[in-house]
Amino acid sequence: xxxxxxxxxxxxxxxxxxATVSRVLNDNDRVAPDLVERVMKAKAELGYxxxxxxxxxxxxxxxxxxxxxxxxxxxxxxxxxxxIEDLVRENGYLLVLCNTDETxxxxxxxxxxxxxxxxxxxxxxxxRSAVDAAAFDLTGIPVVAVDRTMSGVDTxxxxxxxxxxxxxxxxxxxxxxxxxxxxxLVTTTGSERLIGYRRALRDAGLPFEPELFVEADxxxxxxxxxxxxxxxxxxxxxAIFCGNHAMALGAMRAIAEVLDDPDAIALASFEPLPxxxxxxxxxxxxxxxxxxxxxxxxxxxxERIHGFDGPARTVVVETELLRSAP
Amino acid sequence: xxxxxxxxxxxxxxxxxxATVSRVLNDNDRVAPDLVERVMKAKAELGYxxxxxxxxxxxxxxxxxxxxxxxxxxxxxxxxxxxIEDLVRENGYLLVLCNTDETxxxxxxxxxxxxxxxxxxxxxxxxRSAVDAAAFDLTGIPVVAVDRTMSGVDTxxxxxxxxxxxxxxxxxxxxxxxxxxxxxLVTTTGSERLIGYRRALRDAGLPFEPELFVEADxxxxxxxxxxxxxxxxxxxxxAIFCGNHAMALGAMRAIAEVLDDPDAIALASFEPLPxxxxxxxxxxxxxxxxxxxxxxxxxxxxERIHGFDGPARTVVVETELLRSAP
DNA sequence: TTGAAAGCGCTAACAC
DNA sequence: GTGTTAGCGCTTTCAA
Numbered sequence: 001x002x003x004x005x006x007x008x009x010x011x012x013x014x015x016x017x018x019a020t021v022s023r024v025l026n027d028n029d030r031v032a033p034d035l036v037e038r039v040m041k042a043k044a045e046l047g048y049x050x051x052x053x054x055x056x057x058x059x060x061x062x063x064x065x066x067x068x069x070x071x072x073x074x075x076x077x078x079x080x081x082x083x084i085e086d087l088v089r090e091n092g093y094l095l096v097l098c099n100t101d102e103t104x105x106x107x108x109x110x111x112x113x114x115x116x117x118x119x120x121x122x123x124x125x126x127x128r129s130a131v132d133a134a135a136f137d138l139t140g141i142p143v144v145a146v147d148r149t150m151s152g153v154d155t156x157x158x159x160x161x162x163x164x165x166x167x168x169x170x171x172x173x174x175x176x177x178x179x180x181x182x183x184x185l186v187t188t189t190g191s192e193r194l195i196g197y198r199r200a201l202r203d204a205g206l207p208f209e210p211e212l213f214v215e216a217d218x219x220x221x222x223x224x225x226x227x228x229x230x231x232x233x234x235x236x237x238x239a240i241f242c243g244n245h246a247m248a249l250g251a252m253r254a255i256a257e258v259l260d261d262p263d264a265i266a267l268a269s270f271e272p273l274p275x276x277x278x279x280x281x282x283x284x285x286x287x288x289x290x291x292x293x294x295x296x297x298x299x300x301x302x303e304r305i306h307g308f309d310g311p312a313r314t315v316v317v318e319t320e321l322l323r324s325a326p
Numbered sequence: 327x328x329x330x331x332x333x334x335x336x337x338x339x340x341x342x343x344x345a346t347v348s349r350v351l352n353d354n355d356r357v358a359p360d361l362v363e364r365v366m367k368a369k370a371e372l373g374y375x376x377x378x379x380x381x382x383x384x385x386x387x388x389x390x391x392x393x394x395x396x397x398x399x400x401x402x403x404x405x406x407x408x409x410i411e412d413l414v415r416e417n418g419y420l421l422v423l424c425n426t427d428e429t430x431x432x433x434x435x436x437x438x439x440x441x442x443x444x445x446x447x448x449x450x451x452x453x454r455s456a457v458d459a460a461a462f463d464l465t466g467i468p469v470v471a472v473d474r475t476m477s478g479v480d481t482x483x484x485x486x487x488x489x490x491x492x493x494x495x496x497x498x499x500x501x502x503x504x505x506x507x508x509x510x511l512v513t514t515t516g517s518e519r520l521i522g523y524r525r526a527l528r529d530a531g532l533p534f535e536p537e538l539f540v541e542a543d544x545x546x547x548x549x550x551x552x553x554x555x556x557x558x559x560x561x562x563x564x565a566i567f568c569g570n571h572a573m574a575l576g577a578m579r580a581i582a583e584v585l586d587d588p589d590a591i592a593l594a595s596f597e598p599l600p601x602x603x604x605x606x607x608x609x610x611x612x613x614x615x616x617x618x619x620x621x622x623x624x625x626x627x628x629e630r631i632h633g634f635d636g637p638a639r640t641v642v643v644e645t646e647l648l649r650s651a652p
Numbered sequence: 653t654t655g656a657a658a659g660c661g662c663t664a665a666c667a668c
Numbered sequence: 669g670t671g672t673t674a675g676c677g678c679t680t681t682c683a684a
Contacts, residue, residue: 004465006677017655022679030653052443053388054677057379057660064390064422064443072407078399085425094439096390097423099411113420117378117390139330249602256605276575277602279582332661343671348663356669380661383676 005046014042025050056118065093065301066114068124070102071218074246076271076290077125080146083294084123084301091302093120100127102184102217115139121301123294126150128186142304146297149188149314154300156293156315160189160270163286163319164196164241165203167268170284170321171239172204175266179212179237181226181247190215193243193270212237216247223250231258231265239266245273248285252277272322286319293317331372340368351376382444391419391627392440394450396428397544400572402597402616403451406472409620410449410627417628419446426453428510428543441465447627449620452476454512468630472623475514475640480626482619482641486515486596489612489645490522491529493594494567496610496647498530501564501592505538507552507577508569516541519569519596538563542573549576557584557591565592571599574611578603598648612645619643 011018016035023031024039031039042048056062065088069077085095096119098110107127114122121142129149143153171178180197183190198208214229216222223242230237231254242248248269256262268284277283296315337344342361349357350365357365368374382388391414395403411421422445424436433453440448447468455475469479497504506523509516524534540555542548549568556563557580568574574595582588594610603609622641 007679008677018678019655019657019680020653023654026679032653035654049438049442051383051677053379053383054660055679057377057383057662058677058679060660062379072398073401073404075399078404081398082425089435089439094422094443095424096420098421099408109415112375113415116375117420249600252602253605274575274600274603276578276604277600279579333663334661344662345664345671345673346669349670352663358669361670377661380676381663383678384661384663386676 005048009046010039010042010048013046014038062118062120063093064096064117064119066096066098066119066122068098068100068107068110068122070100070125070127072099076245076288079290080294083291084298087295087298102127104128115141121305123297123301129188142301144297144301146293147189152312154304154313156297156317157188158288159316159318160192161196161199163270164193165200166321167270167284167286168197168200168241171241171266171268172200175238176206177237178239178241179230180241181214181216181223181251182243183216183218185215190243197241218244218246220246220250223247224254227251227254239268241268243270245269245271248273249277285322287322288319289317331374335372336365336368336374339372340364388444388446389419390422390443390445392422392424392445392448394424394426394433394436394448396426396451396453398425402571402614405616406620409617410624413621413624428453430454441467447631449623449627455514468627470623470627472619473515478638480630480639482623482626482643483514484614485642485644486518487522489596490519491526492647493596493610493612494523494526497565497567497592497594498526502532503563504565504567505556505563506567507540507542507549507573509542509544511541516569523567544570544572546572546576549573550580553577553580565594567594569596571595571597574599575603611648613648614645615643
């Protein structure tokens with residue numbers, strides 16, 4: 001196996017110095033056209049590819065961007081990642097995807113690894129919104145928080161309160177006893193969606209009943225268990241608003257298990273459900289522009305990487321009521 | 327912002343040479359205990375973290391592993407990736423996830439990027455099984471093909487033929503006109519599952535009818551369109567065997583659109599479906615051990631990375647019939 | 653415009 | 669056991 005050609009090989013073959021080759025590869029501007037051509041020819045002949053490790057060491061920057069999310073199997077996050085990926089790749093960066101499973105330990109471990117790898121930047125949906133942004137500032141790595149806020153860094157989120165109000169209000173049109181299953185309240189998505197739920201109740205002149213609120217973990221089994229608890233209540237809710245897609249699926253399973261007529265309880269989800277899970281379109285959901293959310297985050301991150309140094313910015317993306325219960 | 331401490335800073339503070347620090351950080355063995363302690367103390371005090379770029383350059387090896395798959399939103403692949411990730415991370419490697427969208431162009435682009443990044447190794451589910459393994463051999467990067475074969479490298483696949491035979495045979499118990507929607511035949515999963523389908527027909531003494539076979543692209547819309555075509559046939563099939571989960575969902579949607587009674591056509595999928603898509607468990611599927619597949623691939627890759635240099639190995643993982651049509 | 657030479661931060665011979 | 673030193677492959681002053 002022939003060892004990979006290096007810069008000096010190209011230089012020798014082209015009859016120029018390594019500095020010239022480097023210039024050609026980076027900014028063609030200040031090199032004579034004939035030399036440029038010779039270098040390009042030598043490069044092609046040797047099949048030269050730059051060594052990103054050496055370049056990174058010298059330039060003190062990697063061309064890898066880290067993405068830290070709680071759950072790769074959640075379509076919301078996969079679409080989000082696609083949004084980041086597409087934009088970032090156009091700019092020559094590679095994406096390292098890290099899955100925290102909604103646990104602070106895994107998150108911390110990945111963050112350390114990413115810092116060690118000197119990633120050029122980081123997009124993160126933190127497990128807890130109180131996560132220590134200081135750790136990044138220290139190392140000077142640009143960070144963008146997405147979906148969930150983090151203090152001191154650029155942030156892109158959904159308008160959780162408005163979205164939750166819209167969904168809950170829709171449920172309240174045909175039910176007065178509406179329950180909610182939220183994600184962890186240490187996340188902004190969890191707590192803000194709860195706020196929206198409460199505000200909708202208040203707007204409808206209804207009291208907040210603590211027994212109708214269950215905090216879960218954004219997982220399918222979590223939603224299942226939470227729904228079971230709600231269904232065991234002496235005075236059952238007539239509708240349940242679930243904080244995300246997986247918990248809605250879990251709640252659906254619980255309802256099917258407990259009730260003879262699953263339609264007796266109206267279900268709603270902050271995130272869209274796959275068609276097959278709700279073929280008749282009975283479930284109220286929001287259209288969440290996850291791909292755009294990712295693109296926006298990537299855009300802000302690239303700006304930071306390219307040197308933008310203004311104060312932390314915040315972008316809030318609106319959602320839209322998607323389907324309506326009959 | 328204080329610049330990040332480097333090895334020489336630790337060495338100076340501990341009053342030893344950089345070589346000693348390096349030894350402590352790598353193989354503590356040959357260093358006197360008291361020196362080890364001094365180094366560790368200095369390291370902690372400075373908050374030293376090694377520079378992976380410099381280390382990689384010197385060791386001629388990165389601690390990043392690339393994973394190239396056709397579709398991150400497919401649960402089969404997300405579970406597979408989790409399997410790889412868990413094992414690889416235990417060994418100190420980071421995972422770069424690349425999504426090819428089932429297109430050869432994206433795949434090629436990612437492969438180039440990964441090679442540039444000098445990843446330590448690569449796990450790939452190739453878009454076409456004829457993909458050029460030579461490109462990797464040239465650069466000497468260990469490669470493991472997973473789910474779909476690739477010549478000349480370690481491979482982990484499912485037993486597609488047996489699985490397809492099992493599913494098709496089950497359908498044939500209650501239907502004689504069984505159609506199939508396959509993935510691209512340039513993939514081994516596509517062609518082998520078709521072979522299994524044909525063999526099951528033959529075993530049942532039935533002819534292969536070309537009009538009952540549609541090649542699609544493993545996507546939901548692809549499955550939808552293919553099913554529409556099958557449903558438009560003068561002599562409709564009584565059952566449809568879908569090559570993967572997304573196409574089964576698409577076929578389901580098509581059936582619901584065209585037929586008054588969706589249960590009039592039996593559906594089967596090579597991969598499992600989410601509970602919500604089939605609450606009554608009517609759809610025949612296989613249990614595919616995707617997580618284990620990933621772990622196996624990771625295991626073989628790590629062996630290669632750690633220097634194993636034997637001939638290419640092949641592991642075939644069995645599947646199991648999961649649910650039965652009533 | 654081009655080249656010579658000095659490192660980026662680390663590891664691995666080699667010497668002591 | 670420990671230190672000295674020479675690079676890994678590249679970019680970037682600094683001179684010419």
